[in-house]
Structures are given as C-alpha cells and as structure tokens.
Amino acid sequence: MRNLCLSIALFCATLPTYAHGPTPQKAKESIVIHAPVAKVWAEVKQFDAIANWHPDLKKSEGDGSNQSGGKRTLTFQNDQSIVEELDYYNEQEHEYSYRLKTENPQAFPTSSHTVELKVSDGDGEGSSTVTLKSRFYRGDTGNTPPENLNDEAAVKAMTQFFKNGLAGLKQKVE
Template identity: 45%
Template structure:
C-alpha cells in the first residue's frame, strides 16, 4: 500500500509540474521627448485621444473623458479592435492606468492586459514610460505559436514602441514615423 501511495503521489507531482498555465508577462518601454512634461501631458493625458498620436490606431472613440471608468474603443490599422477602460488618471502625477476589456486576438495576441503611462521631467525635456502586464492569447497549457508568451511580448513591445515614437513625433512637431 505504501508503494502504491508513493507512486501515486510521485505521478501527481509530475503531472502538476507539466501542467502549468500561463505566466504573467511584463514589458516596459520609455522614450525621451524634447519638450516640457506639461507639453507631453497635454497630448498624452487625453485618454481617448490616443488616435491623434499612435500610428497603429486608425480610429479612437471614447466616452467618460478622463474620469475613472472612462472607456475608449481603438480600431487598429492592422485590423481588430481594442476596448479599454481607465482605472486611474492623475493629472498632478502625469500618469494614468488602464486595462483591456474583451480580448480581440486579431488586434493583439493577448488575453488580458493592464498598462500605465507616465511622464516625468528629464533635463530640459521629458521621459515617457509605458509599462504593460498581460497574459498570452491562449491561456491553455500548449498555446499555438501565434498566441504564445513570445507572440504576446512581440506584439505588445511593437505596439508600445510605435506609440511612443508617434507621441514623440507629434509633441516635437515632426512627421510621424
């Protein structure tokens, strides 16, 4: 009986080690902008205004302004739609945090995400940081490559990088990248 119990417990432990769900992913990007923090925040701080500076966004629509619970719907140039809601908006700290609603795997291959953007002084200019936390598109144990952790990291990094470059170009008065 002891041998059976030991074998059963070993098998159970082995299965638990092999059967793991998704792990939380995190990305962070930042960019220096040759403008005052206030000038950067005047563009970035409008939660629904992302379509005016993010080159991947074909159209952005929002409701609720910059109040907690505000929403925005972003239609991406590559296809798909992002539904996002504002969790926290602090003008005095030049920062806001938001999260995705229902996932659209065509838009981004992630099942959920939350993000925070922040503007801080940096010499004569400003630095914008964008931090995101997310889970891959397929939360099963064996996701297809297109919905894996790597696919999620690649897509989120590209989306953040494109956005930061677009914001920099808009605030500095240069052509969009």
C-alpha cells in the same frame, strides 16, 4: 528495496502531468522627448485620443471620460478592435493606468493587460520622459497555445506597440 524504488519511480512517471496556467508577462519602454512635460501631457492626457499619436491605430473612440471607468475602443490597422477601461487618472502627476476590458486576440495577442503611462521631467532642460509599462497574459491561456498567441508573441506585440507609440508621440510633439 530496489523493487520498491523502481515501483515508486514508475508510479510517479505514470501520474498525469498537471500543467499550470500562464505566467504574467511584463513590458516596459521609455523615451525622452525634447519638449516640456506640459506639452507632452497635453498630447497624451485624453484617454480616448491615443490614435492621434499612435501609428498602429486606425482610430480610437471613447466616452471622453478621464475618470476611473472611462472607456475607449481601439481599432488597429487590420480593422480589429479591443476595448480598454481607465482605472486611475491623475492630472497633477501626469499619469494614468488602464486595463483590457474586451479582448480580441486577432487585434492584440493578450487575454488581459494593464498598462501605466507616466510623463515626467526628462534629463535636460525642457525635456520629458514618457514611460509605458504593462503586466499581461498571453492571448491563449491554455496549456499549449499556438505560436501567435503564446508568451513570446504577447511580449513581442506589447513591446512593439509601446515602441511604435512612443516614437509616434515623439514625432508629433517635437
């Protein structure tokens, strides 16, 4: 019996290891802005105009559409760019969601991402809360990604992108 157990253990140890793909990561950031929802929404509602308030971007260009399927190209300060596509837009609820359409890990270390932006009433009179949340996968979906394209790099980049954007928006609107 002991030999059988040893044989099974050796057999199992020599089986190839089957690694699974990456797991989805998440990021969420919010900020309170001392301005009414209408004023904050007026600044963020044009999907392709994010570079007007986001300091990480050199420029943003798009088709001007605030409807599902609308596209924008974001050019980062390093001159690398990605393309995103609008999935959902609701003027009355002050929210929209979009996804990565064309990836570029040199620009942003995700292979796919979806993001939701929402502007809601804040805690005090005349204030707003802006929330960004995302679900995404790292830039290299292989089993052994380099450090700059692993889960930690993707989480760090998305979180910092949200924080920088929200700070830029607050500075512009207040």
